[in-house]
Amino acid sequence: MNTLPLEGRLAMVTGGCRNFGAEIAHALREAGARVIITSRHYETAAEAALDKYIPMELDLNSEDSVVALFERVKKEYRRLDILVNNAGGHSRSACGYLEKESLAGWNDFISANLTGTFLMIREYAKLMMNQGPGSIINIASMAGLVGRDRKIYQPDMTPNPIAYSSAKAGVIGLTTDCAAYLGPYGIRVNAISPGGFERNQPEHFIRDYAELTMLKKMGQPGELGGVVVFLASDASNYITGHNLVVDGGFTRYK
Numbered sequence: 001m002n003t004l005p006l007e008g009r010l011a012m013v014t015g016g017c018r019n020f021g022a023e024i025a026h027a028l029r030e031a032g033a034r035v036i037i038t039s040r041h042y043e044t045a046a047e048a049a050l051d052k053y054i055p056m057e058l059d060l061n062s063e064d065s066v067v068a069l070f071e072r073v074k075k076e077y078r079r080l081d082i083l084v085n086n087a088g089g090h091s092r093s094a095c096g097y098l099e100k101e102s103l104a105g106w107n108d109f110i111s112a113n114l115t116g117t118f119l120m121i122r123e124y125a126k127l128m129m130n131q132g133p134g135s136i137i138n139i140a141s142m143a144g145l146v147g148r149d150r151k152i153y154q155p156d157m158t159p160n161p162i163a164y165s166s167a168k169a170g171v172i173g174l175t176t177d178c179a180a181y182l183g184p185y186g187i188r189v190n191a192i193s194p195g196g197f198e199r200n201q202p203e204h205f206i207r208d209y210a211e212l213t214m215l216k217k218m219g220q221p222g223e224l225g226g227v228v229v230f231l232a233s234d235a236s237n238y239i240t241g242h243n244l245v246v247d248g249g250f251t252r253y254k
């Protein structure tokens with residue numbers, strides 16, 4: 001492994017301004033890549049970018065926005081070596097209770113988390129199919145693999161809505177088939193499914209959640225970025241269509 005395995009490569013991290021996205025952008029930069037970070041608000045991206053990253057605007061709920069982003073990348077950089085589809089997660093209109101969920105809430109969630117990922121991969125394919133190699137990494141979730149025990153969220157937390165697990169399971173399926181489609185063009189497509197990471201949740205939740213993992217802890221800051229660097233770099237050249245689960249053993253434990 002080179003000391004700077006991504007030197008000379010251009011990467012994009014969607015939603016790269018905070019939390020996982022910021023950690024991933026930092027790790028890719030440390031590994032030598034130039035990194036584009038996106039936000040729905042250009043000013044947010046520009047503030048987070050400082051002089052370290054390239055800020056761009058992206059709203060995954062808008063096809064026009066995705067197309068415009070890739071037009072800009074094509075015009076200014078011609079290629080994009082690494083795409084990390086990290087943005088997504090929460091939605092104000094989805095509610096967390098199956099029997100109360102509205103169609104609008106469901107659609108909004110699926111749009112940002114699944115349809116948005118499809119649009120990003122489609123535009124990436126148009127840009128890179130004839131100039132591979134390339135690497136796409138989709139941040140899915142353990143919630144796309146297993147049902148969640150609502151008991152550990154009580155009494156003061158609401159788990160992500162049903163649409164979350166459905167969207168993330170969709171992202172894992174999208175990853176597999178896009179890997180098959182894009183493999184002949186030298187483009188690898190992999191997913192990462194994180195488990196729960198510690199982020200100011202109530203003490204009872206952190207304790208109970210930790211018990212459900214083999215490593216007896218929630219994920220900690222710094223435990224995801226290196227995994228993305230691995231899948232982005234030549235160290236994983238023969239890995240595609242994979243879903244790498246980063247969950248402290250949660251989904252393999254009973």
Ligand SMILES: NC(=O)c1ccc[n+]([C@@H]2O[C@H](COP(=O)([O-])OP(=O)(O)OC[C@H]3O[C@@H](n4cnc5c(N)ncnc54)[C@H](OP(=O)(O)O)[C@@H]3O)[C@@H](O)[C@H]2O)c1
Pocket residue numbers: 014015016017018019020021038039040041044058059060061086087088089090112139140141142193194195196197198
């Ligand atoms: N936190 C966890 O423990 C956990 C576990 C498993 C999987 N994940 C997944 O990991 C990813 C990052 O999680 P996180 O907790 O770091 O999320 P977060 O703090 O909520 O950040 C999500 C990012 O996505 C962007 N975003 C949201 N909706 C968007 C849209 N419609 N268009 C474009 N960008 C949008 C936001 O950017 P702006 O607000 O700046 O526009 C924000 O930077 C998500 O896909 C999430 O589902 C998280």
